[in-house]
Amino acid sequence: MTTVLIVDDQPLQRFGFRMLLDSNPDTSVVGEAGHGAEAVRQAAELRPDVVLMDIRMPGMDGIEATRRIIAAGSRSRVLVLTTFDLDEYAYGALRAGASGFLLKDAQPEELLAGIRAVAAGDAVVAPALTRRLLDTFIERGVTTTAEPDLRLAALTEREREVLQAVARGLTNGEIAELLVLSESTIKTHVSRVLAKIGARDRVHAVIIAYEAGLARPEPGQ
Template identity: 70%
Template sequence: MTTVLIVDDQPMQRFGFRMLLESQDDLSVAGEASGGSEAVREVDRLHPDIVLMDIRMPGLDGIEATRRIVAAGARTRVLILTTFDLDEYAYAGLRAGASGFLIKDAQPEELLAGIRAVASGDAVVAPSLTRRLLDTYAGHLPTGRPDDDTLTPDPRLTSLTEREREILTVVGQGWTNLEIAARFHLAESTVKTHVGRILAKTGARDRVQAVILAYDCRLVTPN
């Protein structure tokens, strides 16, 4: 059973999510919070598997709440809830440690699939959307290429093999395991093993954080 904490300042929004989640045999609502400060307290009290975190809330917003939850070392994974076209803060939410993001007006089956994907460890809910969001809001990242002699190599990459570096690059481009397997002529299970090693060696919490790492290290650059 995957437990979910719903965080949104709109009661009707919380009600809608609760109704959807409670209709599923494998998901349960651990609790609700109407703001960021309450969310941090509830995570510490309830230890949910997943937090559905709104960004725009009065008081402590979802980004800072996410940062505090992650900094506390909680096993809880945070999914940012965003309207995307209006919410330029989703990228900052990912940088704060969120495991992915969901679109508020997504179809119910998409939302449920996203929650289950993150709960099972596949943090990239929508790879193409992750790439689009990062491309839009990554303009402040350092310029240059990783082979630029004036740049100091990122120490997080030094322990990676050449194949792991290649796979990190395409993970950063939003490729799924199946697509990576086809490109490199590998079994999908082998790709999962490589991704797991990349996360362990770089200290990335999950796959979305690996995408951000690929941008930080300039293995991938915004379009």
Template identity: 70%
Template sequence: MTTVLIVDDQALQRLGFGMILEQHPDMTVVGEAAHGAEAVRMTAELRPDVVLMDVRMPGMDGIEATRRIVESGGRSRVLVLTTFDQDEYAYNALRAGASGFLLKHAQPDELVFGIRAVAAGDAVIAPGLTRKLIDAFSDRLPGQTPVQQRRLSGLTEREREVLVAIATGLSNAEIAARLHVAETTVKSHVSRILTKIGVRDRVQAVIFAYDTGLVRPA
């Protein structure tokens, strides 16, 4: 059973998400929060698998709430919901430690898939938005730090190749086809890459790839 905390300042939005999720027997909504501070408190109390996080809310916004939830070291993972005209908020949320983001107008099956993926330890980004998001804010990407440089130098040539593929939005199956290797081999590479560069998931790996200049915006 995947437990979900819904965070949104709009009651009707929370109701809609709840109705979608409760239709699936492997999911249950354990609580609802109307603002960031409440989300942080309820996450600590309920320890949900996934926090479905809105960005713009009164008081503490979703970005700060995400940062506090991630920094607490708990088991809960954050999936941010946004709209494309809020891409700056989504970018900042990913840097705060969110495991991904989806557009609010995503189809119900996309929402359910995203929650399941995040709960399983994977990451999810709304299709087609990774490159647009990075392109839009490439001038804000910081330079490579000594720690990042050291971690990047620890990757093998093949691991760098896989990291570049991840950063361009390819799935494990697509990477396997490109490199002519088994998908299980790609999964092993991804696991080692995440460990070596010190990040939690694929989303953070994408940010690392751009931060270090391994991949440049188009």
């Protein structure tokens, strides 16, 4: 059973999400919040597996709420819901520590699958969207350091190759084909990479790779 905290400033939106999640045998809504400050408080008290986070709310928005929930060392993982697939606010939430984002008009099965994935420790961003997010990341002029990044020091050469492929937005299957390895081997490598560089999930690993200068935008992107 995956426990969920719903955060949205629209009561009807929260009601719809609750109806969907309560009708699903694998999810349980443990609380609702109408703004970011309440979300932070309830996340600390209720310790849900997943926080379903709206971005645009009065007072404390979803980005700041996400940042505070993650900074507090919460076991909860944040899944952002947004109305635009490249909404700058959603991008900011990913940098604040969210494990991914979905569109508010996603199909019910997509939302449920996203919640399950986030609860299991995966990142919910499609590879194509990952590439577009990285375009935005570079366009914003995020500087990389010329100094060796200590987060990457423990990686083997193969693990660096895997991280570079992840940073390109490739799936495990695509990486396996690229490196001529089994998909299960790639999954193992990805897990080790995340552990070694201290990444929360795949999205966080991609950001680290770009910040460290290990990855660069490909020509034509």
